[in-house]
Amino acid sequence: MMTAMIRRLLQRGLAGAxxxxxxxxxFQFVNPIIxxxxxxxxxxxxxxxxxxxxxxxxxxxxxxxxxxxxLAGYLSLGYDHPVYLVLVMxxxxxxxxxxxxxxIDRGTLALTLSRPIPRTNIYLARVAGLLVLIAVFAGxxxxxxxxxLAMAQPTGEVSTDQLLALALLCGLLAWAVGxxxxxxxxxxxxxxRVVGWATGFLVISFFVDYFAELWDMLEPVKPFSIFWYxxxxxTVVDGSVPMMSVLVLGGSGLLGVIAxxxxxxxxxxxx
Amino acid sequence: MASGSGFVIETxxxxxxxxxxxxLNEISLQVPEGSIFGFLGPNGAGKTTTIRILxxxxxxxxxxxxxxxxxxxxxxxAVRSRIGYLVTADALYPDLSGDDQLAxxxxxxxxxxxxxxxxxxxLELDRKVLxxxxxxxxxxxxxxxxxxxxxxxxxELLVFDEPTDGLDPLIQRNFAELLRDFRAEGTTxxxxxxxxxxxxxxxxxxxxxxxxxxxxxxxxxxxxxxYAQRVEVTFADAVPGGIDDIVGARLIxxxxxxxxxxxxxxxxxxxxxxxxxDVVRMEIRPxxxxxxxxxxxxxGDSPSLPDGATTR
Numbered sequence: 001m002m003t004a005m006i007r008r009l010l011q012r013g014l015a016g017a018x019x020x021x022x023x024x025x026x027f028q029f030v031n032p033i034i035x036x037x038x039x040x041x042x043x044x045x046x047x048x049x050x051x052x053x054x055x056x057x058x059x060x061x062x063x064x065x066x067x068x069x070x071l072a073g074y075l076s077l078g079y080d081h082p083v084y085l086v087l088v089m090x091x092x093x094x095x096x097x098x099x100x101x102x103x104i105d106r107g108t109l110a111l112t113l114s115r116p117i118p119r120t121n122i123y124l125a126r127v128a129g130l131l132v133l134i135a136v137f138a139g140x141x142x143x144x145x146x147x148x149l150a151m152a153q154p155t156g157e158v159s160t161d162q163l164l165a166l167a168l169l170c171g172l173l174a175w176a177v178g179x180x181x182x183x184x185x186x187x188x189x190x191x192x193r194v195v196g197w198a199t200g201f202l203v204i205s206f207f208v209d210y211f212a213e214l215w216d217m218l219e220p221v222k223p224f225s226i227f228w229y230x231x232x233x234x235t236v237v238d239g240s241v242p243m244m245s246v247l248v249l250g251g252s253g254l255l256g257v258i259a260x261x262x263x264x265x266x267x268x269x270x271x
Numbered sequence: 272m273a274s275g276s277g278f279v280i281e282t283x284x285x286x287x288x289x290x291x292x293x294x295l296n297e298i299s300l301q302v303p304e305g306s307i308f309g310f311l312g313p314n315g316a317g318k319t320t321t322i323r324i325l326x327x328x329x330x331x332x333x334x335x336x337x338x339x340x341x342x343x344x345x346x347x348x349a350v351r352s353r354i355g356y357l358v359t360a361d362a363l364y365p366d367l368s369g370d371d372q373l374a375x376x377x378x379x380x381x382x383x384x385x386x387x388x389x390x391x392x393x394l395e396l397d398r399k400v401l402x403x404x405x406x407x408x409x410x411x412x413x414x415x416x417x418x419x420x421x422x423x424x425x426x427e428l429l430v431f432d433e434p435t436d437g438l439d440p441l442i443q444r445n446f447a448e449l450l451r452d453f454r455a456e457g458t459t460x461x462x463x464x465x466x467x468x469x470x471x472x473x474x475x476x477x478x479x480x481x482x483x484x485x486x487x488x489x490x491x492x493x494x495x496x497x498y499a500q501r502v503e504v505t506f507a508d509a510v511p512g513g514i515d516d517i518v519g520a521r522l523i524x525x526x527x528x529x530x531x532x533x534x535x536x537x538x539x540x541x542x543x544x545x546x547x548x549d550v551v552r553m554e555i556r557p558x559x560x561x562x563x564x565x566x567x568x569x570x571g572d573s574p575s576l577p578d579g580a581t582t583r
Contacts, residue, residue: 004378012366107362111420114326115379116352268329271362 001117005125009099010132017133020091024084024137025144032148040155041071060213069237071156075145077234079166082206086162088137088170089202092178095133097194099126100185100264110271115150119265123186127257130178138171161239171236172249176226177202179256187267202226226252276340279304279428279459280325287320287483294320296483297334302461302476307454310463311564316462317483322432325461326356338428352381355426357434360413369401369408369416373423382424390419394442395450406486411437418446422453429453431462435469447473455561471560479567486567491560498563499533501556502541506530507549515545 038044045066048056056062065073078084103109112122142163149158171172181198188194209227212218222228280302287295295317303310312318323329324336326348336343338350363372379386391397394415405413414437422429429450435443450460450473464470470477471491478488486495499521506528514530515522518540524531534541545553558566 001379001381004375007365008375012364107359109366110328110356110358110362111376112379113328114351114356114358116348116381117349117379181394268323270323271328 001115002121002125002128005112005117005122006132008130008131009095009125013094013098016094017091020087021137021140023087024140027076027084027087028079028141028144029148031075032145032154033152035071035074035156036152036154041066041074042155044071044074057214060210069233070158071154072158072162072236073233075135075158076166076236078145079141079170079232080227080230084141085115085202085206085255088141088174089198091133091137092130092174093181093195093198095130095206096126096178096181096185097191097203099129100182100260101188101194102185102191104189104193104269104271107271111270113269113271120261122263123261123264126182130182134171134178138167138174141170142167142199158236159239162236163234165239165241166232169230169232169241172241172245172253173226173230176249176256177254179252179253179260181256183256183260183263186264189270276301277304278302279335280308280340280461282321282325283335284482285321285324285336286332287317287324287329288332290435293484295324295331298480298483300478300485300488302459303523304459305454305475307450307460308462308477309470309477310461310480311470311477312463312480315482318480318482319432320483321480322430322461322463325350326354327351327429330406340422346431353427355422355424355429357429357431358417359422359432360410360417360437363405363417363420364415367402368404369396372416373401373403373420376420377424380424382426383424386425387419387423389449392423393445394418394438395445411439411442414438424433427458428456429460429462431460431464433464434462435464435466443469467560467564477560479564481567487563494534494563495557495560498558498566499535500538501533501558501562502534503552503554503556504530504532504550505552508549511548513544517541 035044038047045063047063048065049063051059051061061077069076102110113119145158145166146160146163177198180201181194184197185194189196205225205227208218208221209225212222212225212228226249229242229248231242231245235241235245278301280300282298282300285295285298285300286293294374298317298321300321310318310321320329324331325338325343327350328341330344339353341349343350364375368377373384373387377387391401396415396419400408400412405416408416414435417544418431418434421431435446438446446447447469462470462474474491476488476490477494479486487497489497501523502520508528510528510530512527514532519533519535519537521533522530523533532541
């Protein structure tokens with residue numbers, strides 16, 4: 001029963017998810033090729049130095065960025081780029097909103113609720129589907145980066161450990177967002193409400209993190225942004241995910257999933 | 272098998288409130304094993320809310336609902352392992368083919384789809400249709416597939432909300448025959464419907480709800496018995512004076528020398544009156560469900576179960 005439910009959940013919206021996945025892979029695949037076309041680490045350093053100071057501040061990048069972080073540092077920028085985040089989060093929020101609130105909207109949840117399946121199992125099928133999606137999307141970027149590196153071979157070093165750490169960090173961010181939006185989906189009755197709440201949360205978090213780097217006044221609120229714990233550059237340079245990121249992102253996702261389970265197994269379904 | 276009481280579904284003082292609004296108010300039902308039970312009422316009367324509680328989709332605010340002796344909320348899995356529930360035709364997955372939809376429904380039912388062939392035959396769904404995606408189905412075809420999906424695993428209780436909505440008369444007749452066959456094999460059917468003709472033809476027990484309250488119930492024969500008989504009388508000459516003063520009778524229609532009366536259970540006053548006049552034709556007709564149903568809805572503001580009415 002679980003396998004049938006998980007397969008059904010992943011089949012729904014598969015075409016859209018594949019398009020987003022393709023977008024993620026193309027985006028991360030071209031980054032090493034761009035790096036090579038600019039001239040590898042040396043060319044990237046020169047390019048950053050040429051940027052006006054104002055633009056360097058806006059891009060939150062210093063002239064010695066490449067010297068300190070190397071090619072891996074440059075590639076890490078592709079993982080906190082808004083395009084990448086929009087593609088991944090669209091897939092995650094799309095799945096969580098569709099799998100509960102969307103099924104309430106359409107009435108299809110009645111198909112499974114009317115069968116001899118405990119509500120906990122129905123909910124766990126959603127969590128399992130989410131984990132599969134997270135694994136695929138978190139892994140796709142680094143795999144595409146690796147393919148791009150293998151093809152373009154820009155000057156500079158990037159190890160497999162660094163890419164794995166990046167994949168793990170991206171997975172943790174997706175888990176946090178997925179867990180929290182699954183909670184909203186379990187408590188809500190409409191897809192629009194889930195998408196609205198989850199997108200609002202992400203956008204506010206993103207801008208709090210971004211502007212806190214520019215304005216000292218916002219420094220104290222930094223830790224309240226989910227992106228504060230999504231430091232791709234340090235992760236790729238160290239080759240490991242900071243423990244604080246594991247705790248906060250992993251814990252947020254887990255709390256969201258548990259709260260969603262609590263609500264899902266107790267609520268009324270007007271379907 | 273029922274819980275031992277002979278009733279597959281039993282509710283006792285079932286209430287459901289949404290804030291200030293009481294969707295269900297003290298509903299007590301007993302659905303006998305092996306019956307086809309019609310659950311009637313206008314939109315918003317509480318039929319769907321009752322079904323949701325029986326299925327464990329929602330929790331009653333107070334009261335008790337048991338199916339096969341199991342609490343419908345606390346023991347929902349045990350309850351649903353013996354139920355076939357009809358989802359609305361729009362609640363099927365449009366991206367699946369008919370075949371895949373049935374396979375999915377069977378896989379999450381935990382029982383073999385032993386009735387699938389019988390249902391497909393009765394509803395005239397052929398292989399070519401099943402190969403198509405549901406998105407290309409008409410409303411009637413989706414309804415047929417929803418019916419097959421709900422009953423293919425041979426459940427002991429079928430819970431249907433408007434089962435023949437969108438079906439053509441021929442298919443409705445086939446489906447009614449199939450339901451009678453299922454009943455003969457011991458299956459209980461609990462169905463809500465707006466098609467009173469269908470309920471009258473199919474159901475042996477009915478309950479009527481209005482504004483969240485149970486206002487009538489019992490076997491079809493009992494229900495009709497409680498309601499005034501319709502008597503058509505044709506006089507040789509003009510309709511005599513005083514006909515609208517007969518105790519226990521109500522003049523409904525006057526057409527030339529013919530009158531139509533609704534007579535409560537006591538015919539004596541009417542017969543005494545008619546004995547003094549020249550009657551050329553008299554026909555006593557039991558009321559149709561439509562009339563019974565309408566009488567409950569058009570009657571006073573404080574409905575109550577008629578004397579002697581039960582929900583059995």
